[in-house]
Amino acid sequence: MAQRIIIDPVTRIEGHAKISIFMDDAGNVSDAEFHVVEFRGFEKFCEGRPYSEMPGITPRICGICPVSHLLAAAKAGDAIMAVSIPPAADKLRRLMNLGQLIQSHALSFFHLSAPDFLLGWDTPQAKRNVFGLIASNADLARAGIRLRQFGQEVIQVLGGQKIHPAWAVPGGVRSALTEEGRARIRAWLPEAYATTKTAFDLWKKVLDSHKKEVEIFGNFPSLFMGLVEPDGTWEHHGGKLRFTDSSGSIIADQLDPQKYYEYIGESVQTSSYLKSPYYSPLGFPDGMYRVGPLARLNVAEQMGTPKADVEFKKFKKLGRGRSAVTSSFLYHYARLIEILTSIERVEAYMDDAELLSEDLRADAGINSLRGVGVSEAPRGTLFHDYTVDRDGLLRKVNLIVATGQNNLAMNQTVAQIARHYVRGNTIPEPMLNRVEHGIRCYDPCLSCSTHAIGQMPLHVQLIAPDGTVLHEVARG
Amino acid sequence: MAAKTLTIDGKQVSADESVTILDAATDAGIKIPTLCHLDGVYDVGACRLCLVEVAGISKLLPACTTKVSEGMDIKTDSERLRKYRRMTLELLFAERNHVCAVCVDNGHCELQALAYSQGMDHVRYDYCFPKWEVDNTHTLFGMDHNRCILCTRCVRVCWHIEGAGTKNVSGRGGKARIITDLNQPWGTADTCTKCGKCVMACPTGALFNKGSTVGEMERDRTKLEFIVTAREKKQWIAD
Numbered sequence: 161m162a163q164r165i166i167i168d169p170v171t172r173i174e175g176h177a178k179i180s181i182f183m184d185d186a187g188n189v190s191d192a193e194f195h196v197v198e199f200r201g202f203e204k205f206c207e208g209r210p211y212s213e214m215p216g217i218t219p220r221i222c223g224i225c226p227v228s229h230l231l232a233a234a235k236a237g238d239a240i241m242a243v244s245i246p247p248a249a250d251k252l253r254r255l256m257n258l259g260q261l262i263q264s265h266a267l268s269f270f271h272l273s274a275p276d277f278l279l280g281w282d283t284p285q286a287k288r289n290v291f292g293l294i295a296s297n298a299d300l301a302r303a304g305i306r307l308r309q310f311g312q313e314v315i316q317v318l319g320g321q322k323i324h325p326a327w328a329v330p331g332g333v334r335s336a337l338t339e340e341g342r343a344r345i346r347a348w349l350p351e352a353y354a355t356t357k358t359a360f361d362l363w364k365k366v367l368d369s370h371k372k373e374v375e376i377f378g379n380f381p382s383l384f385m386g387l388v389e390p391d392g393t394w395e396h397h398g399g400k401l402r403f404t405d406s407s408g409s410i411i412a413d414q415l416d417p418q419k420y421y422e423y424i425g426e427s428v429q430t431s432s433y434l435k436s437p438y439y440s441p442l443g444f445p446d447g448m449y450r451v452g453p454l455a456r457l458n459v460a461e462q463m464g465t466p467k468a469d470v471e472f473k474k475f476k477k478l479g480r481g482r483s484a485v486t487s488s489f490l491y492h493y494a495r496l497i498e499i500l501t502s503i504e505r506v507e508a509y510m511d512d513a514e515l516l517s518e519d520l521r522a523d524a525g526i527n528s529l530r531g532v533g534v535s536e537a538p539r540g541t542l543f544h545d546y547t548v549d550r551d552g553l554l555r556k557v558n559l560i561v562a563t564g565q566n567n568l569a570m571n572q573t574v575a576q577i578a579r580h581y582v583r584g585n586t587i588p589e590p591m592l593n594r595v596e597h598g599i600r601c602y603d604p605c606l607s608c609s610t611h612a613i614g615q616m617p618l619h620v621q622l623i624a625p626d627g628t629v630l631h632e633v634a635r636g
Numbered sequence: 637m638a639a640k641t642l643t644i645d646g647k648q649v650s651a652d653e654s655v656t657i658l659d660a661a662t663d664a665g666i667k668i669p670t671l672c673h674l675d676g677v678y679d680v681g682a683c684r685l686c687l688v689e690v691a692g693i694s695k696l697l698p699a700c701t702t703k704v705s706e707g708m709d710i711k712t713d714s715e716r717l718r719k720y721r722r723m724t725l726e727l728l729f730a731e732r733n734h735v736c737a738v739c740v741d742n743g744h745c746e747l748q749a750l751a752y753s754q755g756m757d758h759v760r761y762d763y764c765f766p767k768w769e770v771d772n773t774h775t776l777f778g779m780d781h782n783r784c785i786l787c788t789r790c791v792r793v794c795w796h797i798e799g800a801g802t803k804n805v806s807g808r809g810g811k812a813r814i815i816t817d818l819n820q821p822w823g824t825a826d827t828c829t830k831c832g833k834c835v836m837a838c839p840t841g842a843l844f845n846k847g848s849t850v851g852e853m854e855r856d857r858t859k860l861e862f863i864v865t866a867r868e869k870k871q872w873i874a875d
Contacts, residue, residue, distance in 0.1 A: 326850030
């Protein structure tokens, strides 16, 4: 008999979600859906506020990646003012974004995902977490926590606080890097490099021992989207958008991020508060694309920093020649490469005298009634689209967040893993752990993507075609 | 002018009969919490934060509008007063939409500072969540009614220091609000001289320089008092 499996809630992700797995009459998995079940309504309640307040309001969406919202909101403000921000301000914003990429990726890799592949999928849930990691490998856990601290320090040095700094503003930033701050950041670099090297060594072993996971954890064709420089180098805060397909071919390049609405559509499904964006020339759902570290590395031709480029070449080989790296399990690898290039870029900025400049903030009135701010957040491309009236009060807000853009890919990942493990009408324990990790590869942030709040438990339901719940597993 | 002798918190104080309890206490180094009071303009006793106990009088009196009298025995701090002050603050927070974390005045706000100093750790009343708009029509300044506590400082500086008479209060009770000229958008108010005194006077983030972001509104209110003193004493150069 056909059935549906629901996993609710899903744990160790940033937010609250539920998974439904649909069975066909033959007892095979036909489809899966990742539902985000909470709603906050940021887009609605920001209406009426002055656009200049958005870099203060939108970071409150999330405590993990407030900097991403801060920077996208400030950039949208630049567009409304129609100004070019001072070069020093652009570099300083980039420096903060690099700190954000480092801290968030370190959190994802060491705190959230490593317990799965280092302690083993079938380790009891009570031990398969960061505390279990501390118990089994205290040095590694400590190094991971400190790598995250380094990223947070970069943010704090610039913005005055690690979480929710009100530092980037429409037109630029509020303060420069100081000599003292520069010394603080510099002091961290040797340890950050050393931890990253440890992580790469570890990852190589994981890659050798997890060939099956690479095959079945979200390994399917899709488009990939990310920012690139004009020459195709990896970008994180400026540049233009590029789409590639799973053969590695560029299908659209140097797209103006300000006009995202010309090539990205948003589909709404009744089963989730998470919208599903798609590449509109291919329609829904064929225009499914992935964003985030895996996608950014797939669309890029080089990282642009020497150490990261060495790893980048090895990463590209996993795509066997020209084709893209299609397994979502390799998000973890891409995340490590992005940590490395971020550290290298932070180091390069430490020798840039312009970061101490006093010319930091352009001033202007309302010169455009619509402004889009785009930046690469740790989980993928983030769009803030504001429409204002003549007085600068927001009339419409649209936020397109990474997790939303990965929504369709997460559904496919769950279905692919479930197909491998589900036999009959029950939810096998090994599947539960692996489906969770399949989601975790994307490091989804549900509070960002629905602008929702919540805990992180796990609930799976197995559902028949007639809607009957045949089996249900919940743990919190 | 006759001097009066009174007791404030057990301390013997001598003050001119023309001064208020608040002035006498301030001169004696005793701090009474205030919110609508602003040095340089007359008091209206709107906020009720400066309520004090006077021996022999059962009701609480506002220190800012009560003149001193001979033999007064005043308490500026007691469990009863603390309870009332906290309650007043809670009501102010519940009445409109005060979101400190994202406010332009965060860290410099008198309402926020008082809530901290008076130990207001939560609000026991249901928030009203009224729908108030932001008036961003002025070229230089914005007015966010969500953050207004109707202290009328802006009205008083506008009328009695600047002499423009742009700001006023319209409506009653929960519908009371600050208006400009004949209840029209601030940007169209002909009488406004764009002097910014109202913005300087505002104790919260209700009046702000346009384009301000979180915590950026810092104000130097001593300038207002200086203007009045300088005008009266013809001192045209600041110290």
